[in-house]
Amino acid sequence: MSNENYNYEKQRQKHQHSQELRKARKKSGRRNTSKKPRRNDWAQLSDEYWEDADLESFERVMPLDENERRRSVESMAYKAEAKTNEAEAENLAPAGQTGVVSEVSSGLCRVQIDGRELLCSLRGALKAEETGFTNVIAVGDLVIVSPDGAERGVVETVLPRRSMLARPDVFASHLRQVVVANVDQLLIVAAWRDPHIWLELIDRYLVTAEHNDLQAVICVNKIDLVADQAEFAAALQPYHNLGFHVLATSALTGAGIAELREVLRGKTTVLAGMSGVGKSSLLSAVDPGLDLHTKTVSEHSGEGRHTTTQVNRFPLAIGGMVMDTPGMREFGVAGITRPELDDYFPEIVAVSYKCQFNDCTHLNEPDCAVQAAVEAGEIAQSRYYSYTKIYADLPE
Ligand SMILES: Nc1nc2c(ncn2[C@@H]2O[C@H](COP(=O)(O)OP(=O)(O)OP(=O)(O)O)[C@@H](O)[C@H]2O)c(=O)[nH]1
Ligand SMILES: [Mg+2]
Numbered sequence: 001m002s003n004e005n006y007n008y009e010k011q012r013q014k015h016q017h018s019q020e021l022r023k024a025r026k027k028s029g030r031r032n033t034s035k036k037p038r039r040n041d042w043a044q045l046s047d048e049y050w051e052d053a054d055l056e057s058f059e060r061v062m063p064l065d066e067n068e069r070r071r072s073v074e075s076m077a078y079k080a081e082a083k084t085n086e087a088e089a090e091n092l093a094p095a096g097q098t099g100v101v102s103e104v105s106s107g108l109c110r111v112q113i114d115g116r117e118l119l120c121s122l123r124g125a126l127k128a129e130e131t132g133f134t135n136v137i138a139v140g141d142l143v144i145v146s147p148d149g150a151e152r153g154v155v156e157t158v159l160p161r162r163s164m165l166a167r168p169d170v171f172a173s174h175l176r177q178v179v180v181a182n183v184d185q186l187l188i189v190a191a192w193r194d195p196h197i198w199l200e201l202i203d204r205y206l207v208t209a210e211h212n213d214l215q216a217v218i219c220v221n222k223i224d225l226v227a228d229q230a231e232f233a234a235a236l237q238p239y240h241n242l243g244f245h246v247l248a249t250s251a252l253t254g255a256g257i258a259e260l261r262e263v264l265r266g267k268t269t270v271l272a273g274m275s276g277v278g279k280s281s282l283l284s285a286v287d288p289g290l291d292l293h294t295k296t297v298s299e300h301s302g303e304g305r306h307t308t309t310q311v312n313r314f315p316l317a318i319g320g321m322v323m324d325t326p327g328m329r330e331f332g333v334a335g336i337t338r339p340e341l342d343d344y345f346p347e348i349v350a351v352s353y354k355c356q357f358n359d360c361t362h363l364n365e366p367d368c369a370v371q372a373a374v375e376a377g378e379i380a381q382s383r384y385y386s387y388t389k390i391y392a393d394l395p396e
């Protein structure tokens with residue numbers, strides 16, 4: 001076998017191997033057992049496979065520092081995973097009180113401890129720590145705080161996260177930014193109109209939710225602006241077909257709010273979606289008692305619009321916590337490579353075994369079962385389009 005063929009064969013085997021592991025994981029009902037971060041599986045993978053994998057050819061296709069960074073992130077994630085048990089982690093942490101971060105802004109944060117709220121700075125060592133993330137602390141983090149005078153404290157340690165929503169950092173795309181930590185589910189909020197529904201963003205969030213083992217619920221708001229019911233139903237049909245919970249709401253008329261309330265009850269939920277889709281309005285509708293920290297931007301827009309400028313964490317009167325995030329115009333998918341992407345599109349992975357090439361990217365190969373299914377209308381055009389757009393952004 002020529003060197004080139006040998007390398008190709010190795011790559012193919014490696015891809016197949018990881019495909020098999022992922023499929024086995026899916027079969028074992030990982031989705032339903034939830035709360036088992038995927039990074040755990042990376043760690044398992046590293047035992048059986050990183051050691052003897054053809055890393056050399058793998059490394060060649062990555063930026064120089066990328067492999068180093070991934071290994072360090074993975075090993076840190078692995079270590080963090082090893083002590084997910086919070087009680088156990090507390091024993092290892094310095095003495096102090098445990099609290100939850102409810103707000104973060106430039107080097108300071110608010111921590112809720114036993115109903116009290118402390119304004120805290122971060123211990124210097126924390127800032128310098130190499131975590132692979134651009135922010136050391138995020139809303140929802142469990143932290144150990146030592147008191148520092150009345151109503152003040154210093155965050156000594158950030159406890160291991162049981163889950164998080166992360167995205168590539170806006171300024172350094174090779175690093176990840178933790179949007180929120182320790183959440184159960186992601187409520188993906190879109191508006192039918194104003195701003196117009198953007199399915200690619202929904203799909204990006206779905207991939208991220210799956211990658212982070214967060215339950216995803218889709219909420220299409222402003223249904224009072226739906227003019228054509230058939231068009232509305234058609235746009236959302238792919239998500240119904242995939243078994244997602246899709247809510248249709250109007251914060252204005254109250255439609256769907258009771259159902260949304262049930263989705264949020266007793267869970268910790270992060271809301272995400274473009275600016276202006278109605279995230280804060282929905283939360284106010286669900287719980288009129290909420291004091292949503294919003295900022296008037298009338299001086300900019302002239303409309304007296306309230307926009308959320310930072311992540312806020314609130315308890316709901318019905319039980320549960322919600323985290324309102326500022327609108328994100330774009331949302332990059334972090335921590336996934338191109339060959340892994342089809343795994344996050346259940347309807348693509350379902351037919352991809354029929355593709356002629358084992359490592360088919362489903363973009364332009366001949367005899368591609370995925371492209372055929374799109375042409376036959378069996379896979380939604382919009383979903384396939386999202387796949388190609390996300391694929392283009394991912395590292396090899
Ligand atoms: N017609 C209609 N308008 C709505 C609805 N929900 C919210 N709005 C309006 O949409 C605008 C934006 O609502 P917000 O709740 O501030 O949106 P947001 O998603 O929190 O926006 P950011 O905080 O900027 O991310 C406001 O003018 C709301 O009154 C709805 O169901 N129907
Ligand atoms: Mg808002």
Ligand SMILES: [Zn+2]
Binds near residue numbers: 352367
């Ligand atoms: Zn294919």
